[in-house]
Amino acid sequence: MDRSGVKKRLLGLDREYGILLVIVAFIFTVPLWSRPIPGSVLHMDIVNIMCLAGTYACAVLGLNLLVGYAGQISLGHAAFFGIGAYTTAILCTRLTWYPTWLGVLSGMVLAGVIGWLVGVPVLRLKGHYLAMATLGLGEIAFILFTQLKWLTGGTVGVLNIPPLSVFGFAFDSDLKFYYLVWAVVALILLFSVNLIRSRVGRGLRALHSSEIAADAMGVPTAHYKIRVFVLSTVLAGLGGAFFAHFQRYINPETFILSLSILFVTMVVVGGMGDIWGGLVGVIFLAFLPPVIQALPEWIPGIPEGLTNFGNYQLILYGILLIVFMMFLPRGIAHGLERGAAFTNRRYRLLADHVKARKYE
Amino acid sequence: MSGKPVVRSAVLLLCLAVVVSLSAVGCGEQKVDTSKETYKIGAVLSLSGPASPLGQPEQRALEMLQEQLNAGAGVDGHQVEFVIEDDESLPAKATEAMNKLITTENVAAVLGSSTTGASLAMSEIAESKKIPLVVCAAGTQLTQPVKKYVFRTPPTDSMAIAKVLDYLVNKAKVKKIAILHDANAFGTGGADELSKKAPDEGIEVVARESYGSTDTDMTAQLTKVKDTPAEALVVWGTNPGPAIIAKNMQQLGINIPFVGSHGIANKKFIELAGAAANGVVFPAGKMLIPSSIPEDSEWRTAVDDFKTEFKTKYDLEADTFAGHGYDAGLIVTEAMKTAGTDKAELRDQIEKTKDLVGIGGIFTYSPTNHDGLSEDDLMMIKIENGNWTEDK
Amino acid sequence: MVGRDADNRILVGGAAAAFCVLIVATLVVKGSTGLQWIMSGMTVGSIYALIAMGFSVIYSSTHVINFAQGEFSMLGGVLMFSLVTRGHLPTWLGFIIAVLIVTAIGAGLERVAIRPMRNHSVISVIIVTIGLAIALRATAKWIWGTDPVRVTAFSSGTRVKILGAYLPPQSFWVFGFAAVAVVLVFLFFNRTLLGKGMRAAAMNPDAASLVGVSSSTSSLVAWTIAAALGSAAGIVIAPIILPSFSSGAMLGLKGFSAAVVGGLGSAPGAVVGGLVLGVLETITAGVLPTGYKDAIAFLLLILVLLVRPQGLLGRAEDVKV
Structure with missing residues (x-):
């Protein structure tokens, strides 16, 4: 083994693990400083927003692997999110003895099975066909959630979903759920980092840059694409199942096209194919609406009528989305990295220069 | 140059303000005591999204109530503040907003939301966090079975359905009906209950069809209805669906009576359906046509005052939704006069509400009834020549 | 290659025959x-077709899927109102002014928001x-409110x-x-130099610029x-659908499905x-329980994608290496 590799690992200079550690530490401290202060300017319930964001993060991190590494977009991940949510919700409310953690697992499995059934035929196609097919699938799932009344409760949905509990410990408050969901998100991140470094991950990266080249080099591209797609649906199912146990109530109107679009937007705004990008996108878009909503309190003088709820917020949301794509087309995470790298660049250029000299 | 008149009017205004405030103090009890803590009541309403035509009038009515209360004695001398949040017509946003109100605003009670879906989601929180919730949505399942902390202001869908059945049996005298409903929660819930209760009244449902909220053509469903022996068509939905159905019926030459839901109790329906609106009958709160309320009653005075004030303040006609929002605020603030901000105490007081004159009707709650209103607070309205008339 | 073409022809012919049988039945x-x-x-289908175009x-x-396409139609409808x-303008004048306003908005948005993205994925x-769709919808809601609006039909009766x-x-x-529009669009893309150049620009920007159509012009003209x-x-379609600020989403979704099919x-x-x-859709609504009507559109979408993407x-696209 090459010496520098060993040294790098020994010194713990593994960039990804380092970032992960920082994130975990940060997540752990959030509830400590973010207690909402009544009457203060920033009066939003950060832990509560983060709980919901955590459930989205599960789906988005999976989708990010699909978009970023398999180069495929899905406009139907709300369906898999919904399948996860409905599976656990129905099992745990109909069969009162059914353990909630098993409900979550069942939701993941069912989402994955349906993902596999859809993925195998569709992923043979190239281009944006998966996006179109998953869009159709999402709409069909929504119709089924609404129409299969005997199973899903129709438009009313499923009420009285129990909180998630493991070995008798119930995650029945925002704070408890916060630590649970973000611990799971951290595990998914760790898994993603390892996946990308594995042989499969290298294959995926080759796949993303050129499918034909990857094919030629013996990477089983079709196989990999399906695996990543199924993985992303399983993670969406996990997010959905968490969502059901957190909200304690679900109805079909949650699992609509705009949720699928929100997931894709989170991936792209954060940074496609950058593991941290998905996370950044989730947090950014989860906090954008409450921050926009709080704006008139900070900046007086916004014209009357425009401040009516929903109007300026959505106009501004739309415009910000465009502006961010324009200036950070490769995502916020990439922008952050570039900002951080800027300071290092001169040094690195010099180092390369010196190295180049040495071998001349 | 132009400074002088400005200064003068400013001085004048200042004097006026001093005089007014002095006279207010002189009146004693008619004043909010600023040293007392402000009573905060949360409200989660659908201010944007598809249900915003419901949420926006509710918001306006609450803001008006807040002004009225604080201009007077407040609640027992306490200033009142309604902290209003938007749920974008989504259940997930509604719970987020409600949690925020409870944890960061420390509200004593929550009002809303406008839709049944969002309100159901919120009622889960109300029960688990033991905070009184007064919903402005009509879905029957919200209060039946009774949830300890959940109360309601609008007439329920069941009441509207009872009214419609009463009309079909006693006025239209029909035996066979067809139902065409919006596939959303409102339409499906209404159609389910109607199909269940119709046989008890000796009415047979010969066809039941649905349409999507955004559909643009319902002729296929109507041709099915045409092929049945239905003597009346009951349409359960909100704009624009029923207006398109009225037009499609005219197009196909279907002449059986069109009985709508309280979802079309607005002038917009008449505008959208045009001539096809004539002859349409629907149930609605009596406040829509104040002359249907006995003239010398307290209720009539309350409704007249409410409508005039709403019109002056917003230059808009107060609809039934404005009434629901106002009533929700009124019920909680009335209960607060004796209960203060203790949540358990407040809940008990709300449940003890008796004969409270609101806008939608006279409210009475009990441990077994969290609905407040009754079928008698509704009436049937018929559209004639583009205008509402009470169908007695 | 020839075999696959023949296969495809049989498929399309079969689908057409099945559809005809359904109509006759x-x-x-x-x-x-x-x-x-x-x-x-x-009638409904022509509405979808217009959006699909x-x-x-x-x-x-x-090669961009424009999620704001339905919003252009929504804007046309509410402006007409x-x-x-x-405003009591004559219908023809209202039509021209509304189209001009929305066209200017479309062209302006292309310059402001789409063109700067030309080098990105x-x-x-x-x-x-x-x-754009989110912002346009919210702006329309601010101006026209949430209620649907009534636009008078072009002719009486x-x-x-x-x-x-x-x-x-x-x-x-x-x-x-719809008939006039399809003929005009078809002629534009198949008979005019600009139109042909624009199609070429989507395939190969460099080659197209040689015949004088830059991808920048192409994008502006397309928008x-x-x-x-x-x-x-x-x-x-406004007198039929009673448009409101939110109509664009439904129109876009159905129009997109029609375009893919x-x-x-x-x-x-x-x-x-x-x-x-x-x-x-209409036949399904007439025959099956109506709740499943919308599922037909999307089942058809998936079916078509699986069989004939x-x-x-x-035309089958060349895959770029």
């Missing part, structure tokens, strides 16, 4: 009711169109009888407009046409996709 079994379904379905114009020139129903551009079916007079305006087409469509990038494909979708009338 409906007519035979249901008589005038069946005819009513088909005629109503054609807008998607196709932008897709065939830039302000100009004609409220298609998915980034798609996200920008999502942002409540219904027209053809054979045994009844249609509102406005349906014929929709048919006529201008799509906005004009979308708004005009929105105006013609017919073949994204093909104007005749858009019309075929729209009509097939509209007629199938380039759509019924689309």
Whole structure:
């Protein structure tokens, strides 16, 4: 083994693990400083927003692997999110003895099975066909959630979903759920980092840059694409199942096209194919609406009528989305990295220069 | 140059303000005591999204109530503040907003939301966090079975359905009906209950069809209805669906009576359906046509005052939704006069509400009834020549 | 290669035959009711087709799926309400002004929001169109409120009888407009130098610039046409659909499905996709429990993608290496 590799690992200079550690530490401290202060300017319930964001993060991190590494977009991940949510919700409310953690697992499995059934035929196609097919699938799932009344409760949905509990410990408050969901998100991140470094991950990266080249080099591209797609649906199912146990109530109107679009937007705004990008996108878009909503309190003088709820917020949301794509087309995470790298660049250029000299 | 008149009017205004405030103090009890803590009541309403035509009038009515209360004695001398949040017509946003109100605003009670879906989601929180919730949505399942902390202001869908059945049996005298409903929660819930209760009244449902909220053509469903022996068509939905159905019926030459839901109790329906609106009958709160309320009653005075004030303040006609929002605020603030901000105490007081004159009707709650209103607070309205008339 | 082409031809022919059998069966079994379904379905289908054409114009020139396409139609409809129903302008004048306004908006948005993205990935551009859709919808809501609006029909009368079916007079305006639009779009892309150059620009920007069509011009022209087409469509269908600020989402979704079914990038494909979708939906609504009507559109979408991903009338695309 090459010496520098060993040294790098020994010194713990593994960039990804380092970032992960920082994130975990940060997540752990959030509830400590973010207690909402009544009457203060920033009066939003950060832990509560983060709980919901955590459930989205599960789906988005999976989708990010699909978009970023398999180069495929899905406009139907709300369906898999919904399948996860409905599976656990129905099992745990109909069969009162059914353990909630098993409900979550069942939701993941069912989402994955349906993902596999859809993925195998569709992923043979190239281009944006998966996006179109998953869009159709999402709409069909929504119709089924609404129409299969005997199973899903129709438009009313499923009420009285129990909180998630493991070995008798119930995650029945925002704070408890916060630590649970973000611990799971951290595990998914760790898994993603390892996946990308594995042989499969290298294959995926080759796949993303050129499918034909990857094919030629013996990477089983079709196989990999399906695996990543199924993985992303399983993670969406996990997010959905968490969502059901957190909200304690679900109805079909949650699992609509705009949720699928929100997931894709989170991936792209954060940074496609950058593991941290998905996370950044989730947090950014989860906090954008409450921050926009709080704006008139900070900046007086916004014209009357425009401040009516929903109007300026959505106009501004739309415009910000465009502006961010324009200036950070490769995502916020990439922008952050570039900002951080800027300071290092001169040094690195010099180092390369010196190295180049040495071998001349 | 132009400074002088400005200064003068400013001085004048200042004097006026001093005089007014002095006279207010002189009146004693008619004043909010600023040293007392402000009573905060949360409200989660659908201010944007598809249900915003419901949420926006509710918001306006609450803001008006807040002004009225604080201009007077407040609640027992306490200033009142309604902290209003938007749920974008989504259940997930509604719970987020409600949690925020409870944890960061420390509200004593929550009002809303406008839709049944969002309100159901919120009622889960109300029960688990033991905070009184007064919903402005009509879905029957919200209060039946009774949830300890959940109360309601609008007439329920069941009441509207009872009214419609009463009309079909006693006025239209029909035996066979067809139902065409919006596939959303409102339409499906209404159609389910109607199909269940119709046989008890000796009415047979010969066809039941649905349409999507955004559909643009319902002729296929109507041709099915045409092929049945239905003597009346009951349409359960909100704009624009029923207006398109009225037009499609005219197009196909279907002449059986069109009985709508309280979802079309607005002038917009008449505008959208045009001539096809004539002859349409629907149930609605009596406040829509104040002359249907006995003239010398307290209720009539309350409704007249409410409508005039709403019109002056917003230059808009107060609809039934404005009434629901106002009533929700009124019920909680009335209960607060004796209960203060203790949540358990407040809940008990709300449940003890008796004969409270609101806008939608006279409210009475009990441990077994969290609905407040009754079928008698509704009436049937018929559209004639583009205008509402009470169908007695 | 030849074998696959033949396969495809058999597939499309088979689908067409199956569709014809369905139509005939409906007519035979249901008589005038069946005819009513088909005629109503054609009205709905023409609406989808008009929106689908807008998607196709932008897709065939830039390979971008424009999520704001439905919003152009919504804007056309609500502007018509302000100009004609409220402003009492004659219908033809209101039509022209509304189309001009929306076309200017479309062209302006292309310059401001789409052109700066020219060197970025298609998915980034798609996200920008999502942002545009959100902002346009919210702006419309701010100006026109949340209620649907009534736009007066172009000609008076409540219904027209053809054979045994009844249609509102406005349906014929929709048919006529869809027919004119498809011919114009088809001629533009297949007979004019600019149009042909634009299609080339989508395939190979460098080659296209040699014949004088830069991808920048191409994108601007495509957005201008799509906005004009979308708004005009929105105006013609407004008396039927009663538009509101939120109508664009539904129109966009169904129009997109029609475009994919017919073949994204093909104007005749858009019309075929729209009509097939509209007629199938109405027949399903007539025969099956109506709750599942919408599922038909999307089942068809998936089916077409699995069997013939380039759509019924689309050409198979070359895959870039």
